[in-house]
Amino acid sequence: MDFTLSNEQRAWQMTARKFAEEEIRPISLARDAIADARETFDWDIIKKGSKLGLRTLAVPKQWGGHGTDFVTQALVMSELARADSAISKTFSQCWKWSHLIAATCTDEQKRRFLTPFLEDDTFLLGKGITEPGAGSDNRLPPDDPKAGLKLRAERNGDEWILNGEKCFIANGSVGKLFFIDARTDPHVPLRQGTIMFLVPRDTPGFRIGKVFNKSGWRFYQNAEMIFENARVPHANVVGPVNGSDLKTTQAGDRTGGDLFGDLELAANALGVCDDACGMSIALARTQQQGGRLLFDQQLVQLKLNRMYCLTEALRSYVMRIAWEHDHKVSSANAGLCMNFSTDVIQEVTEINLELHAGAGVLDAWADKLVRDAMIWSHLAGDTVQRMKPTRRLAREMP
Amino acid sequence: MYNLRLTPEQLEIRDTVREFVARKIKPAALRPERLEAAEQPLLVDVLDEASQLGLRALALSEVAGGAGADSLTSCIVSEELAAGDPAIAAVLGETWTLAHILFDRLMTPGQRERLLPPFLADERCHIALAREEPGRDGSLGSHYHQPGHNDPAFTTMAIRAGEGWIINGLKHEVVNASFAQLFVVAAATAAGGTSAMLVPRDTPGLTANESGPATRRRHGACGQILFKDCHVPAENLLEPEGQSKLGREIARQIPQQLAIQLGIGRAAYEAALDYSQIRVQGGRPIIEHQAIGAKLADVATRLATARSIIWQAAWASDHPEAFADRSLPDLPLASIAKVFASEAIYHATKDAAECFGAMGVMRDMPLAKYVHDALICLHSGEANTDTRLRIAEAIAGHRRADACAVLAAE
Numbered sequence: 130m131d132f133t134l135s136n137e138q139r140a141w142q143m144t145a146r147k148f149a150e151e152e153i154r155p156i157s158l159a160r161d162a163i164a165d166a167r168e169t170f171d172w173d174i175i176k177k178g179s180k181l182g183l184r185t186l187a188v189p190k191q192w193g194g195h196g197t198d199f200v201t202q203a204l205v206m207s208e209l210a211r212a213d214s215a216i217s218k219t220f221s222q223c224w225k226w227s228h229l230i231a232a233t234c235t236d237e238q239k240r241r242f243l244t245p246f247l248e249d250d251t252f253l254l255g256k257g258i259t260e261p262g263a264g265s266d267n268r269l270p271p272d273d274p275k276a277g278l279k280l281r282a283e284r285n286g287d288e289w290i291l292n293g294e295k296c297f298i299a300n301g302s303v304g305k306l307f308f309i310d311a312r313t314d315p316h317v318p319l320r321q322g323t324i325m326f327l328v329p330r331d332t333p334g335f336r337i338g339k340v341f342n343k344s345g346w347r348f349y350q351n352a353e354m355i356f357e358n359a360r361v362p363h364a365n366v367v368g369p370v371n372g373s374d375l376k377t378t379q380a381g382d383r384t385g386g387d388l389f390g391d392l393e394l395a396a397n398a399l400g401v402c403d404d405a406c407g408m409s410i411a412l413a414r415t416q417q418q419g420g421r422l423l424f425d426q427q428l429v430q431l432k433l434n435r436m437y438c439l440t441e442a443l444r445s446y447v448m449r450i451a452w453e454h455d456h457k458v459s460s461a462n463a464g465l466c467m468n469f470s471t472d473v474i475q476e477v478t479e480i481n482l483e484l485h486a487g488a489g490v491l492d493a494w495a496d497k498l499v500r501d502a503m504i505w506s507h508l509a510g511d512t513v514q515r516m517k518p519t520r521r522l523a524r525e526m527p
Numbered sequence: 528m529y530n531l532r533l534t535p536e537q538l539e540i541r542d543t544v545r546e547f548v549a550r551k552i553k554p555a556a557l558r559p560e561r562l563e564a565a566e567q568p569l570l571v572d573v574l575d576e577a578s579q580l581g582l583r584a585l586a587l588s589e590v591a592g593g594a595g596a597d598s599l600t601s602c603i604v605s606e607e608l609a610a611g612d613p614a615i616a617a618v619l620g621e622t623w624t625l626a627h628i629l630f631d632r633l634m635t636p637g638q639r640e641r642l643l644p645p646f647l648a649d650e651r652c653h654i655a656l657a658r659e660e661p662g663r664d665g666s667l668g669s670h671y672h673q674p675g676h677n678d679p680a681f682t683t684m685a686i687r688a689g690e691g692w693i694i695n696g697l698k699h700e701v702v703n704a705s706f707a708q709l710f711v712v713a714a715a716t717a718a719g720g721t722s723a724m725l726v727p728r729d730t731p732g733l734t735a736n737e738s739g740p741a742t743r744r745r746h747g748a749c750g751q752i753l754f755k756d757c758h759v760p761a762e763n764l765l766e767p768e769g770q771s772k773l774g775r776e777i778a779r780q781i782p783q784q785l786a787i788q789l790g791i792g793r794a795a796y797e798a799a800l801d802y803s804q805i806r807v808q809g810g811r812p813i814i815e816h817q818a819i820g821a822k823l824a825d826v827a828t829r830l831a832t833a834r835s836i837i838w839q840a841a842w843a844s845d846h847p848e849a850f851a852d853r854s855l856p857d858l859p860l861a862s863i864a865k866v867f868a869s870e871a872i873y874h875a876t877k878d879a880a881e882c883f884g885a886m887g888v889m890r891d892m893p894l895a896k897y898v899h900d901a902l903i904c905l906h907s908g909e910a911n912t913d914t915r916l917r918i919a920e921a922i923a924g925h926r927r928a929d930a931c932a933v934l935a936a937e
Binding site: 162164264265266276341342343351419420423425483487488489491503507508512513 | 563666668669670671808809880883884888889898899910911912916
């Protein structure tokens with residue numbers, strides 16, 4: 130086993146660390162404190178990060194991107210998340226869908242969409258799956274045709290007409306291009322009657338509704354999408370018609386669009402945990418209580434011990450998953466790691482807040498980390514997300 | 528006699544308050560526009576209506592003109608109010624607790640005669656306790672099982688000046704800071720120990736600032752009070768100089784503060800229970816899925832267990848003789864209740880929120896508020912790390928003269 134990083138991996142890590150410390154950290158708390166969910170976003174930080182390559186990191190070299198490996202991506206995500214989890218996620222959301230483009234789009238589509246994506250520092254990507262009545266039903270679809278997403282797609286010559294709505298869609302209010310899952314046949318189960326489309330922001334009949342006002346990840350823009358006779362050319366259909374579930378079963382490189390998302394949340398959580406550990410140990414080593422350092426107390430040492438145990442275990446798991454992705458080893462582990470990251474990020478940030486509050490330190494940053502960590506409950510650690518890898522584990526047993 | 532039956536009066540007041548909360552507080556407190564705003568100002572109209580129901584004087588004795596509620600009844604009412612809005616529960620609870628402690632227990636007849644009539648006459652007259660100070664390190668931590676002192680003197684000083692006192696100092700985390708009409712202030716004097724002063728709001732030299740949301744650590748219009756050459760007459764000294772028992776009196780009221788958390792947890796639980804019977808995923812209402820059913824069972828278990836220990840601590844505070852006759856164990860029940868309930872209820876609200884999926888973290892939905900409210904409670908007042916150490920000292924028989932979390936038997 131060799132845990133050393135290559136020079137290239139180390140260079141990306143250092144670039145991300147420097148950018149995170151010098152550019153992201155100074156704005157993080159101020160963006161978080163903005164009450165209007167639509168106003169928390171900051172284009173300046175996106176442009177600066179984009180110029181460093183942080184937006185296009187995952188686009189394959191042959192298409193003009195940086196073609197970084199998964200180990201690099203995991204390192205960069207956690208470095209950025211150390212300064213702001215939501216800003217890190219805004220960048221990596223673009224990598225997630227550039228993986229999907231690379232894995233599933235035709236060369237013609239890649240030319241059409243990757244070229245502007247690479248050229249424009251403000252070109253962000255997103256994917257619309259969730260709808261008001263369909264969240265976990267899309268993740269673990271039952272056979273019932275009534276379950277799952279309802280957004281309707283009907284063929285009209287060379288075009289498809291889309292009607293319906295999506296909610297909570299990441300980068301929704303700031304993205305320029307979206308993958309959109311839509312139903313062609315409401316009478317068959319989800320997996321059989323669904324198409325994935327590429328929908329540019331300026332598609333006629335497609336608009337963005339409200340931006341959801343979350344308690345954590347406030348920088349990250351989750352928006353409503355409304356389709357009223359939106360006209361999408363047939364050339365924008367990704368994969369075969371009704372191929373459905375492309376991102377998991379027919380995408381070729383299975384470590385692309387699908388499993389990246391699991392690694393992504395785990396790597397992001399790792400950065401937040403590193404930040405929380407750093408805060409807590411700095412507090413313990415500087416704050417006095419009863420004439421002695423906080424660190425001198427057994428209970429403080431035991432809390433720090435718990436934080437570091439969990440964080441370092443998560444680091445090992447995250448780096449192993451990244452390495453496995455790079456070596457085309459696919460297993461339930463990415464999902465399990467994502468589930469584990471939920472438990473870790475929440476416990477570690479909660480202990481950090483407890484240590485600060487216990488020392489009488491009102492720390493808005495510690496409070497923010499707990500709110501950011503709360504997001505994992507429904508993205509990475511809800512019961513459906515936990516059953517998915519478990520079922521895969523059982524399925525793949527010899 | 529072991530008896531878990533509530534009296535007809537307790538049942539009646541619970542139903543009255545529950546109905547008031549459903550009709551008046553919830554619709555106002557849970558409006559999406561209110562929840563989404565950066566700050567949630569106190570619902571003053573609702574507070575006034577609650578005061579008109581007599582809740583402001585809930586624990587004040589009947590002789591003095593209140594409802595004479597004991598600690599258990601106060602817990603029942605606090606839980607109901609907090610299920611609607613913990614700020615309203617905290618404001619009223621602070622006032623009725625202090626009204627009982629001051630008017631019924633600590634004031635001289637002369638002080639009562641002077642200050643009780645204006646309190647009763649004005650429905651907007653609230654009381655605040657100015658005790659905590661920024662930087663005052665009252666935690667047990669390093670002093671655990673050491674003979675030393677862990678209750679440092681207050682930096683707020685009252686200096687004798689002619690017939691009266693001049694107070695200087697800064698207090699923070701004061702519930703009701705921004706609108707209380709009467710403050711009771713813990714201060715040090717030349718005599719040593721802690722003295723308590725009664726300071727009406729309009730006394731020159733007293734300034735109140737409400738804390739911003741980022742630094743709010745307690746429910747209930749919490750803020751800072753600055754005393755700058757604040758002159759109070761000699762007759763406003765509560766209890767003999769340097770011998771204030773206020774801390775001990777306040778410690779006896781812990782159960783009803785915990786009941787506020789219970790109300791928050793119950794509101795989250797009821798919302799999750801309703802939603803999980805309506806929301807269909809996987810072809811069935813989500814409560815019919817084992818994963819959600821078991822989660823809600825855990826929430827119900829945590830709340831029921833927390834309520835049992837909170838009520839036991841409250842009942843113990845109402846019946847000190849029950850320790851003497853060995854009906855109750857010789858344990859610091861209020862501290863035990865605090866550690867268990869604050870952690871259990873925080874976890875319960877998180878689990879309840881998870882049943883809502885992404886809607887559980889949206890600011891315009893009540894669940895994110897419940898989680899946030901429970902988190903504030905978890906980190907209000909003494910840290911649980913310290914409370915655990917106090918329990919540990921108590922069960923080991925380590926006695927402290929200055930301990931706030933005394934054995935219930937004491």
